[in-house]
Amino acid sequence: MPELNHYVDAALIICTVCIAWESVAVYLRAKSVRKNQKS
Amino acid sequence: MTQKKFNWRQWASPIRFDILAKRWIPWFFTIAILSLIVGLYLGFVLAPTDAVQKESYRIIFLHVPASWVAMVVYLAMAFWSAVYLVWQTKLSAMLAQAMAPTGALMTFLSLITGALWGKPTWGTYWVWDARLSTMLLLFFLYLGFIALSRSIRNEKRCFAATSVLALVGSVNVPIIYFSVMWWNTLHQGASISFKQGIQMQQIMFYALLCMSIAAWCYSIAITLVRVRTAIYCRTYI
Numbered sequence: 001m002p003e004l005n006h007y008v009d010a011a012l013i014i015c016t017v018c019i020a021w022e023s024v025a026v027y028l029r030a031k032s033v034r035k036n037q038k039s
Numbered sequence: 040m041t042q043k044k045f046n047w048r049q050w051a052s053p054i055r056f057d058i059l060a061k062r063w064i065p066w067f068f069t070i071a072i073l074s075l076i077v078g079l080y081l082g083f084v085l086a087p088t089d090a091v092q093k094e095s096y097r098i099i100f101l102h103v104p105a106s107w108v109a110m111v112v113y114l115a116m117a118f119w120s121a122v123y124l125v126w127q128t129k130l131s132a133m134l135a136q137a138m139a140p141t142g143a144l145m146t147f148l149s150l151i152t153g154a155l156w157g158k159p160t161w162g163t164y165w166v167w168d169a170r171l172s173t174m175l176l177l178f179f180l181y182l183g184f185i186a187l188s189r190s191i192r193n194e195k196r197c198f199a200a201t202s203v204l205a206l207v208g209s210v211n212v213p214i215i216y217f218s219v220m221w222w223n224t225l226h227q228g229a230s231i232s233f234k235q236g237i238q239m240q241q242i243m244f245y246a247l248l249c250m251s252i253a254a255w256c257y258s259i260a261i262t263l264v265r266v267r268t269a270i271y272c273r274t275y276i
Contacts, residue, residue, distance in 0.1 A: 005093070007155045007158060008097050008098055011102075011151070011152045011156075012083075014151055014152070015105075018148055019257070022141070022261065026261055027264070030267065033271045034271065
């Protein structure tokens with residue numbers, strides 16, 4: 001496995017955090033809307 | 040025998056579209072995750088080290104898919120906005136609005152990963168080069184679109200204003216794409232083009248292909264989830 005430098009590490013971390021943040025935010029919003037609809 | 044004519048307008052109904060989107064979302068997410076795993080393995084484990092750029096070149100496996108998605112999502116937004124302005128189908132305006140946050144995120148990732156690639160390769164994080172500046176402009180266009188869509192309460196006026204902004208802003212996308220040909224820029228030209236073919240090793244190309252499929256499927260899936268949420272908000276709340 002290649003030794004990645006810190007620029008590649010930083011890019012991987014930033015992309016992971018941003019995508020995870022967006023996915024969770026969209027999921028929570030969808031969940032709360034569905035919850036409101038049921039109640 | 041009577042032939043049933045296909046009516047494409049039936050899919051303009053938000054309720055019908057919701058049923059379709061519900062079926063598609065798990066497929067797109069599954070393809071995105073599988074492509075991401077394969078792409079990461081090919082790009083960050085199997086692909087050989089570049090002779091000139093060393094390990095830093097691997098950032099292209101994140102930067103290029105993000106840039107492609109960022110540009111094409113804006114064109115898709117402009118397309119759905121035009122559809123809204125012509126046929127007044129609310130679903131198309133909702134689709135355009137649902138795409139904007141993902142497009143903005145992809146543009147942000149493209150700018151950040153580009154800067155992280157630029158430092159070890161060019162010696163600087165940022166230059167006011169034509170490609171980079173027009174990409175930054177695209178990011179501001181996305182932010183402007185999101186701000187506009189959240190600042191107008193009247194739905195019809197909101198859809199009309201954002202649609203016009205998306206259409207006007209779409210002029211920037213071909214400028215981004217052709218900027219490396221029109222001006223003498225620091226940013227390199229396309230590594231994959233129809234005229235010159237693929238100018239990279241096969242394994243790198245497959246890694247890029249998998250990462251691009253992952254980015255595409257993720258963007259489509261997350262847009263569909265947002266549209267479904269918007270449909271629920273309009274219908275029930």
